[in-house]
Amino acid sequence: KKMSGAEIREAFLSFFESQGHRRLPSSSLVPEDPTVLLTIAGMLQFKPVFLGQAPRKVPTATTTQKCVRTNDIANVGVTARHHTFFEMLGNFSFGDYFKEQAIRWAWELSTGVFGLPAERVWVSVYEEDEEAEAIWRDVVGVAPERIKRMGAADNFWSSGPTGPCGPCSELYYDFHPERGTEGASLEDDSRFIEFYNLVFMQLNRKPDGSLEPLAAKNIDTGMGLERMAQILQGVPNDYETDLIFPIVQKAASIADIDYHTAPPATKTALKVIGDHTRAVTYMLSDGVTPSNTGRGYVLRRLLRRVVMKGRLLGIRDVFTPSVAAVAVGLSGPCDPAVERNAQRIYDELAREEGLFVATLERGQKQLDELLEKAAAGGSGSGVIGGADAFMLYDTFGFPLELTQELAEARGVGVDVAGFEGEMEAQRQRSKDSRETVDLTAQAGLAQLAAQVGPTSFTGYSTTRGGGRVV
Ligand code: ATP
Ligand code: MG
Ligand code: MG
Ligand code: MG
Numbered sequence: 001k002k003m004s005g006a007e008i009r010e011a012f013l014s015f016f017e018s019q020g021h022r023r024l025p026s027s028s029l030v031p032e033d034p035t036v037l038l039t040i041a042g043m044l045q046f047k048p049v050f051l052g053q054a055p056r057k058v059p060t061a062t063t064t065q066k067c068v069r070t071n072d073i074a075n076v077g078v079t080a081r082h083h084t085f086f087e088m089l090g091n092f093s094f095g096d097y098f099k100e101q102a103i104r105w106a107w108e109l110s111t112g113v114f115g116l117p118a119e120r121v122w123v124s125v126y127e128e129d130e131e132a133e134a135i136w137r138d139v140v141g142v143a144p145e146r147i148k149r150m151g152a153a154d155n156f157w158s159s160g161p162t163g164p165c166g167p168c169s170e171l172y173y174d175f176h177p178e179r180g181t182e183g184a185s186l187e188d189d190s191r192f193i194e195f196y197n198l199v200f201m202q203l204n205r206k207p208d209g210s211l212e213p214l215a216a217k218n219i220d221t222g223m224g225l226e227r228m229a230q231i232l233q234g235v236p237n238d239y240e241t242d243l244i245f246p247i248v249q250k251a252a253s254i255a256d257i258d259y260h261t262a263p264p265a266t267k268t269a270l271k272v273i274g275d276h277t278r279a280v281t282y283m284l285s286d287g288v289t290p291s292n293t294g295r296g297y298v299l300r301r302l303l304r305r306v307v308m309k310g311r312l313l314g315i316r317d318v319f320t321p322s323v324a325a326v327a328v329g330l331s332g333p334c335d336p337a338v339e340r341n342a343q344r345i346y347d348e349l350a351r352e353e354g355l356f357v358a359t360l361e362r363g364q365k366q367l368d369e370l371l372e373k374a375a376a377g378g379s380g381s382g383v384i385g386g387a388d389a390f391m392l393y394d395t396f397g398f399p400l401e402l403t404q405e406l407a408e409a410r411g412v413g414v415d416v417a418g419f420e421g422e423m424e425a426q427r428q429r430s431k432d433s434r435e436t437v438d439l440t441a442q443a444g445l446a447q448l449a450a451q452v453g454p455t456s457f458t459g460y461s462t463t464r465g466g467g468r469v470v
Helices: 007-019 043-049 070-073 099-113 130-140 224-231 244-254 264-285 295-310 318-331 342-376 384-394 400-407 416-429 445-450
Strands: 060-068 085-093 121-126 149-150 156-158 165-173 192-205 211-224
Touching: 007 060, 007 085, 007 099, 007 224, 043 085, 060 192, 085 099, 085 224, 085 264, 099 121, 099 130, 099 165, 099 192, 099 211, 121 130, 121 342, 130 149, 130 165, 130 224, 156 192, 156 244, 165 211, 192 224, 211 224, 244 264, 244 318, 244 342, 264 318, 264 342, 295 318, 295 342, 295 400, 318 342, 342 384, 342 400, 384 400, 400 416
Parallel strands: 121 149
Antiparallel strands: 060 085, 085 211, 121 165, 156 165, 165 192, 192 211
């Protein structure tokens, strides 16, 4: 029998409870830590303990943590495993157990509790962490060809230029063992999925850059709940697990689409709706409200992206509250507060969606006129100028992608280079561009965080990077 998402969550938490860990609640998506905009990992609520700034309350703990990662926005619905909102299961040691114990439990949990076949689990270690490699090989018994060394970019954790840091070791699941071990790369996501990351906080980096051993060594781990559900439920991506699929299905039914026979672009749009609806539901529940700065801006962009995708699928009525209702219905075991906040969530969604749709409809009128002119300009060879495409974006919030899609349907092109030129010119004009929020895939969260302050956001006109937020 396949494990449900709720069963996977419970199995993880109770496994570590039975090993003496205290089960603690998820912290809010709005972190106490001022250096990040939104909670991005399970360790965030424990950061002061790890950094030695606060005493530990318990020696070991386990949580399921609500997370939002805006740096993965462009991957949503594109890769099989990335979300903006997801739950990170974690086990933590605050100067208690260390590397060997963490590795043994990770293995016992993965192969015992979750029943993954041993030969399907591959691991990565930091290239200089011979200790971890030896534990995996000699203590756990993982075949050497399934242990991969990786560099610092992937497998060395630090929270800043100085302070506690250390090597990581990740567990991957192999969907295609028949492809053999020769030349296999864990970065090949048609074959492997990373599901569990173990951080061994064992070093302290001093201001001169040198490393010294930490007196109290810590363990910080993260397992993606949706990813484990994908693996155990035998579905092709996280979106089709019982944790998310009902939301996707709700959107599909409103749009009168059969998900399973829909073309890939339609599936992607439905996945984006499913993902972002979860994110905005939990963000609203945690007290974030739509605005033009900081996390309110993240919320606004996510919601607008849902509305946009819905329109591209032919939905014309206000629909986000009814899709969110499905997310609320699934939220209980993750966060009981969401149900209590449900009415407020629906009200805010309806209000914000209504405002956005009104703007869009004004823009649509403009676009229709432009399309008529362009089409008349020469039997289907017309083009929407860069300045006009930019005006639609700047004034009416029409992302370039939407303009292109609507234009294409009428056999009209869009001057993309011209649009980008206008964007660049706008960027140059705006003195405040450093204070705006960048949602491109590359934009680091730290960068977002630096912008949360009392900034004077001036609207779409100053967004940078041209991140494809639809
Ligand atoms: P990836 O390489 O796949 O982007 P990551 O290395 O960035 O993942 P970590 O920062 O190590 O992820 O986070 C710990 C775990 O949380 C991952 O092993 C994964 O299971 C899960 N996770 C991370 N990012 C996401 C995401 N965007 N959506 C869903 N799960 C995620
Ligand atoms: Mg990542
Ligand atoms: Mg990774
Ligand atoms: Mg990782």
